[in-house]
Amino acid sequence: MTTGPANSALSADLRYVIYALSDALDLVGIDDLAHGKRVGIMAAECARWQGLDPEEVLFLFDFGLLHDIGVSSTVTHGHLVSEFDWESSQLHCETGYLLLRDFAPLADMALPVRFHHTHWDALLAQGVDAQVARRANQIYLVDRVDALAAPHYADGSLLMQTERIRTEIAARAGTYFSPELVTLFLETSRSESFWLNLEPRSIQSYLNDMRARGRTQRVTLAELKQLATIFSRIVDAKSPFTAEHSLGVARLARFFGERLGVPPARCDQLEIAGLLHDIGKLRVPDEILDKPAKLDERERKMMNAHSFETYQILRLIPGFEEIALWAAYHHEQPGGDGYPFRIDGGRLCLEARILRVADIFQAMAQDRPYRAGLPADAVRSFMEEMRSQGRVDGEVLAVALADMPAAMAAARPGVAAH
The missing domain is CATH 1.10.3210.10 (Hypothetical protein af1432)
Structure with missing residues (x-):
């Protein structure tokens, strides 16, 4: 397995976090981002x-x-x-x-x-x-x-x-x-x-000036997790189809990370990446997220842009460089057929592969308005089929399959594994 260095506890400047997350809020405007x-x-x-x-x-x-x-x-x-x-x-x-x-x-x-x-x-x-x-x-x-x-x-x-x-x-x-x-x-x-x-070029200059004038305010790891949780709730509230999805992905990603020997400091970062992985969905129109039928080509293209939007937001926070990549890669596939970067699986670090499996596993286990969450045996069958098609990482998935009750509990507390 491949992980990065065991970083010390994560912290960040609140000013940079505020400005980056304001970009996320402005995404809701779709065509007006300011x-x-x-x-x-x-x-x-x-x-x-x-x-x-x-x-x-x-x-x-x-x-x-x-x-x-x-x-x-x-x-x-x-x-x-x-x-x-x-x-x-x-x-x-x-x-x-x-x-x-x-x-x-x-x-x-x-x-x-x-x-x-x-x-x-x-x-x-x-x-x-x-x-x-x-x-x-x-x-x-x-x-x-x-x-x-x-x-x-x-x-x-x-x-x-x-x-x-x-x-x-x-x-x-x-x-x-x-x-x-x-x-x-x-x-x-x-x-x-x-x-x-209020013109676009002037807005960016104004932001730069205000960032330079503001005093540095470091926020602790616990505060970063709390703020990431706040924004995960905003994203998850966007659609009844995604209620508590980000929280479940974060829990499941940490579960996988701990079982795979990812150092605690990087598990903290992984958890934050899970909370924020779908923040780019704020730019997806409600009618697309809430559509129970198959998306048409235009709708699918709009949906597929969300992980790139996530990257654009998180990469602006000093200290979040790896978190931004892990979150942005959660739709990349081992064979290089994912989106939005089409990265070959050999270039995907363990944390990115963990988020990919956690995202899909949690979505299958979660209740949706049009269906109940799948039971453990159905989730197992679905994920094994994904692995056989080369669409998820086998090393990460093996952790879930080895202890389905614990994986289901991490994905969705209160679900009985059966």
Whole structure:
């Protein structure tokens, strides 16, 4: 068997993790991959104009990047960018709050996320803490600015629409938005530069500048696992077909790794790779993920791009270089016929081969809306057929076949092996 060196305990800079994972959230836009970034930029520009301290500017920028952490559905995202307000707008806010409230490094964002679609007059009536209310309403305001601007990014007509957008925001002062924040926005957005910052090239430059200004904040292995779990829940919530899939893959991958002698530090990395392996699926439209019938060629091409999207997100986090590759390779096959890189099996390290087997094994054992999870004997038969076709690694699969009760329990706790 082949593994890499036994690395010391993994850690990472939270700033790089935030920026990389904001890319994942923006994937839900499918054709518009910068909503969160534009919201963060506008919030930071308003805060700078007001003269807030650099830490608060940075907080509002990061909050803008992650404010839609409760959104995984392309349908929900469609409402966000096409309607000013809608009946179910609070659902993703509550989801985001529940995801963040127990994650200490980002817990200060939890309540602002909860209230970032709550009208200003309602915030006052509910007696929401003043700082929470102001932060939430600042993001709500610029979030709605981006919704009004969204139809005009592609054709370059935004500068012709800015006065109309400013007028629509001003009309909602005192109801939707704090009058003070509306005034601040109107002052800040008078300049063309405010709007030109929202163009793709300017966005990347802005991100680079903010990354350089932010202080390094190391997160521990336990915190990285917790954050990876948060994002696995976002991915798994995207479709009833994938509920808890990422968690099961992570457990099963660790089980295989330990049985195959992978060092503990690399098992930790393997577990994180399992949690995040499908993060690229956030860009797959809901109707494709939820389709119970066979995908057509166009749909299959869109689905097959998800593991490359996973790689593009995770590779940007220093320290995640191997995790990114393992996660990206989970659809590569021993014979080189997998996707998206078509890598020959001889070049696949053990950890990548483990994720491949864990991904398929867990999917077979898991309940789906259109079928119950397969029993152990059916999973065994299916996986053995995959091995005979050269589509999964025999060394890894042998671990599962040698102890099916333990493998089934790792894939899906509570399932009886029979």
